[in-house]
Amino acid sequence: MTAAGHVATRTLMEHLHAENWFQLHFGLIFLITGVLLLVVYALSDANNTIPGLGLFAVFFMSALLGWVAFALQQGSNVPMMVDVPSVASVMTSYIFFLAAGQRAKIYQGRYLLGAFCLIACLSVFFVVPQQMFVIQALAATVFYASAGVVSALYSWQTRNLGDALLAIAGLIMLIGVPFALFEWLQQGDLKSAQQLTFSIYSAAYVLVAVGFLAGVVIEYQQKLTQMATEDPLTQLLNRRGLEHAVQVTIAHASRQQSHTAAVLIDIDHFEGVNSNFGHDAGDQVILQVGEVIQHKCRTSDVLARTGGGEFLLVLPETDLDGARILAERIREDVSAIPMVANQQRIPITVSLGVAGAVGEIKLDTLSGEAGRAMTLAKMGGRNRVASVENKPVYLSSREQRG
Incomplete structure (x- = not known):
């Protein structure tokens, strides 16, 4: 230096x-x-x-x-x-x-x-x-x-x-x-x-x-x-969250050629609940129905709220018959449990559409089939479970079992 x-x-x-x-x-x-x-x-x-x-x-x-x-x-x-x-x-x-x-x-x-x-x-x-x-x-x-x-x-x-x-x-x-x-x-x-x-x-x-x-x-x-x-009301997944969550399920089903089922659940006359009792009451009904569905789910199942009164449940390692049984239980529990909002008892039922696939699946295709089945349940009188497959449509209701 x-x-x-x-x-x-x-x-x-x-x-x-x-x-x-x-x-x-x-x-x-x-x-x-x-x-x-x-x-x-x-x-x-x-x-x-x-x-x-x-x-x-x-x-x-x-x-x-x-x-x-x-x-x-x-x-x-x-x-x-x-x-x-x-x-x-x-x-x-x-x-x-x-x-x-x-x-x-x-x-x-x-x-x-x-x-x-x-x-x-x-x-x-x-x-x-x-x-x-x-x-x-x-x-x-x-x-x-x-x-x-x-x-x-x-x-x-x-x-x-x-x-x-x-x-x-x-x-x-x-x-x-x-x-x-x-x-x-x-x-x-x-x-x-x-x-x-x-x-x-x-x-x-x-x-x-x-x-x-x-x-x-x-x-x-x-x-x-x-x-x-995440859905801000129910803290469940939304559609985007569901797509991310089922990636592992879809990959596993493709590798193992295993069954995957989907159940689309829609609250009957939900618009009427909002109109007659107010949106706060409608939110309470959504929360209570979501809790009923969650109570029936396994840890491996994926549940999301995909619309106003609509929920989509994806069931890995589950065939169509098993999904229908679960859907029936959900339907029965929703109709049996009193829905209370603003100190008013509101009679609530749900219509459910079930679809299933084996091996490689696409979520949009599976949910679309469950949606078509749910539309059939609505057309059949609501408070029903319907499924779409390559054989006659299956319909069930409380009245039919009685």
Whole structure:
């Protein structure tokens, strides 16, 4: 390196002394927190808010205030009567635990750790600064580690990488802070221990920030996918979701040359229910009929709501006779169970069309055949099961069996 290069490097290092690094760090934290608060504000206007969003907003704001208090303490020659940054660190860490718990819907330990937080905060009035540093560091570690456990469980349940980053933040605190305290006990250098702890806090905070943003993006992506494949009223699959769900069934039937059946279920006179009792009553009827059908389904069966009062049930490894038996049971249960909406009993029946195939199938073809059979059931007087195959049409009704 030339002499000019050495001079430039030396000049740069002189400008980047500890105070400049601290200002740069504080500016970065302020920028990250500002972006996060803007994201929280934008999400608060959404129809489907993220669980724990409000507490995460409080966490980011309190963390920023804690950084401000720490900056004022470092830049002031007058000692503070109360160690505000330590108290802010304890409270912020506890808020992070609350936010992670609310997001994961895990509320155990809130009161116990809340009492611990209160004791740690009140300790500032009774202990010397060195002791308060230890209390604050250990309390923050406990809260971060607890939040990390909760976030790890939620990440495992939802397959959300963002919450896994929150868990890693807790792990960093759990490993890093005790190491910093151990180094202080070994070497007796409190300032170095504080600087190391400060760096660990910063790394954990950045991970929480990134994890929160990633978790929000992933969760909204999951919700969009769910909205595209799920019926919002019944939480059953819609037509698109059904097509994705039966791909494995269709492939298996093609390889094994096995039976596959479909049952199309339509609520009789459903338009009249909406007209006479209102759309809310119609929604209640749809929900109750869907529950009856689900109760009769196996875990391998695929059920979707494909229209206003219409459901399509795909039955793998089921021949036409087996599908007809199931359809009869569904018909009987729907007509026997009283449908109640707005404290009014509504007599409900369904017409069902059954179709079957062996080997390679197409969902559109199978559902189309079930639809033609269901039309026959309607034409036959409703509250019936009909099937279409290469032999005479099969019709059944409660009256015929009587």
